[in-house]
Amino acid sequence: MTQKVFYISDGTAITAEVFGHAVLSQFPVEFEALTIPFVETTAKAKSVIKQINDSFITTGIRPIVFHSIIKPEIREIIYSSEGVDYDFLNTFVSPLEQQLGIKASPVIHRTHGKANHTYEARIDAINYAMDNDDGQTMKHMDKADIILLGVSRCGKTPSSLYLSMQFGIKAANYPFTEDDMDNLKLPEVLKRNKSKLFGLTIDPNRLHEIRQSRLENSRYSSLRQCRLEVKEVEMLYKKERIPFVNTTNHSVEEISTKILDMTGLERHMF
Amino acid sequence: MTQKVFYISDGTAITAEVFGHAVLSQFPVEFEALTIPFVETTAKAKSVIKQINDSFITTGIRPIVFHSIIKPEIREIIYSSEGVDYDFLNTFVSPLEQQLGIKASPVIHRTHGKANHTYEARIDAINYAMDNDDGQTMKHMDKADIILLGVSRCGKTPSSLYLSMQFGIKAANYPFTEDDMDNLKLPEVLKRNKSKLFGLTIDPNRLHEIRQSRLENSRYSSLRQCRLEVKEVEMLYKKERIPFVNTTNHSVEEISTKILDMTGLERHMF
Structure with missing residues (x-):
């Protein structure tokens, strides 16, 4: 049974993919990946955890979930799934807040947005x-x-x-x-x-x-x-x-x- | 004084950039970034830590170091710098090894390499x-x-x-x-x-x-x-x-x- 992987984001999910792909390419096995971008509403987030949970029920294997979700209420819903979360944003933002001595102020669509002046x-x-x-x-x-x-x-x-x-x-x-x-x-x-x-x-x-x-x-x-x-x-x-x-x-x-x-x-x- | 950021890799450093950029874009400040790819020899790694340490000595501020380094001996050298390391590969590979029940077998240039059959x-x-x-x-x-x-x-x-x-x-x-x-x-x-x-x-x-x-x-x-x-x-x-x-x-x-x-x-x- 191929291990199932979800890339999830309330933005483009490109960051989640690059991040997850880099981590998974350290392993000598094949994965079955599904990307779900623009999970911006609680309704959509709930349909996503249903997908994750269905995969667990069908295969008996916990899916891997890579996500880069900015909105806290969406992230909470995804956390509640039967998948195993690898959340690199949250993992690194707190220590960086400590180092910089400033609070993060997440804005959705900033990473791959158009705001960039260049x-x-x-x-x-x-x-x-x-x-x-x-x-x-x-x-x-x-x-x-x-x-x-x-x-x-x-x-x-x-x-x-x-x-x-x-x-x-x-x-x-x-x-x-x-x-x-x-x-x-x-x-x-x-x-x-x-x-x-x-x-x-x-x-x-x-x-x-x-x-x-x-x-x-x-x-x-x-x-x-x-x-x-x-x-x-x-x-x-x-x-x-x-x-x-x-x-x-x-x-x-x-x-x-x-x-x-x-x-x-x-x-x-x- | 602008906070200095290094993106370092023994490959293209694209993954380190995407990862670091996603984390940093959560903060409402400007950073001064330098990317150093293809750090494949210990000599080059040592010249990199000199750059990091020089920045610390000059500014008194510890640089942020995002890296995605596959070779352990190179990673060890970078770790020894005065910068603060954010190492997402190492952070996530171990828990994933546990979940999958298999060991990672890192191969350099696999993430952005040509091996991909597509x-x-x-x-x-x-x-x-x-x-x-x-x-x-x-x-x-x-x-x-x-x-x-x-x-x-x-x-x-x-x-x-x-x-x-x-x-x-x-x-x-x-x-x-x-x-x-x-x-x-x-x-x-x-x-x-x-x-x-x-x-x-x-x-x-x-x-x-x-x-x-x-x-x-x-x-x-x-x-x-x-x-x-x-x-x-x-x-x-x-x-x-x-x-x-x-x-x-x-x-x-x-x-x-x-x-x-x-x-x-x-x-x-x-």
Whole structure:
């Protein structure tokens, strides 16, 4: 029987998920998870404890309940269920009150809300990443915080979007194509923005796999072509002293935070 | 003197940030935060505690330290600093070991790593959202998990990207333009995918503000035009019984999770 997990919040439940996911990923087992956001009324809270209790009755196993609930009256109801509560907000707020010498004043929807004064900057960054993806225009490169370089399908687009979405960074990206390979060099606009350049590279075998699933048995996807492109691009990075990372075994989270760590770009938080 | 906060991890530090940010946002004060990811060696860990201790010596205030460190030897070093540790992993892993009756087997980079078998599906979803943004093509609408509708600048693009990035959902979006307004109706391909349609709307005054900052004093940005478009679009949603949300006071996190909550679409986690 798979252990059942509930993520519950009177907000988006994103915090409860991230928190619970981090804790559960320490265990070598599978869980069956259900997320219930926006539990803002006592009626909804009561329907949620019914779900938790039904799961206990059916399986005989107490569900795990991760929650990040701001409203005390909602939290009390959830506490009364047959699940086992892991309440990280409450656990850490009291000691922090002691350390800071001030009382917490919880406001719902503050964590993932729009009140943050940098919210507009984030939306601007997302639009910037969309408009300056894949070298479709070079007009706005001077406004970039960072410009990712790399061959087709090495991870530029997801990384640019993640940098903009998660950290509010204006990330452009520029692709090197098959046609560039005979005489690989940086376009003038990129030379001018040299300090913003950051390279991505990838294992040629993995690149071949990815491209095969896009355009099977083409020159573009051939292992020979993948090897050639990766070799040329890495040589350019070294010659021009452009910092770079290998994306082969890394998620967008890892690639993006590695880029920030190596460049010293500031992380905004939303 | 602003209270100093450190987010520290031997991984991306995204979990430490989300966790700490959620706890700190319960307090009505400003913090000065520094994130240090990829603390993977004892040498780096020692340079980190020097930073923490220097801050204490300079300010006389103990820094707050949120960490999510998997490697025990690194965690021990960080513990020895003059900061006050808030260690949510350790705090919750032991009780969970008891509940589950199994030992945790921590593996670094599992939380935000690529091992997750649905990782490819996530990248596919991101590429899908990029390729099917703003109605640039209608060819792949049949493959969407959800299709967001709305007037220009009501929040379709950031919401689609967030749904794909955070939850692995294939989100397309389709704009209603000025020219559609005389006789507003659904294109054939959207009628065919009616169950996937979800509307966004926005307060006309806010829309006017946003459009003014894009294209000042145009017909497009006039309050009159904003009012007209919002009115027509909301009438269409009601007539066609398309569920919709108002994005005016909500972040992309709130809009996206509200959409999932109302449609019952499954959240994947990465």
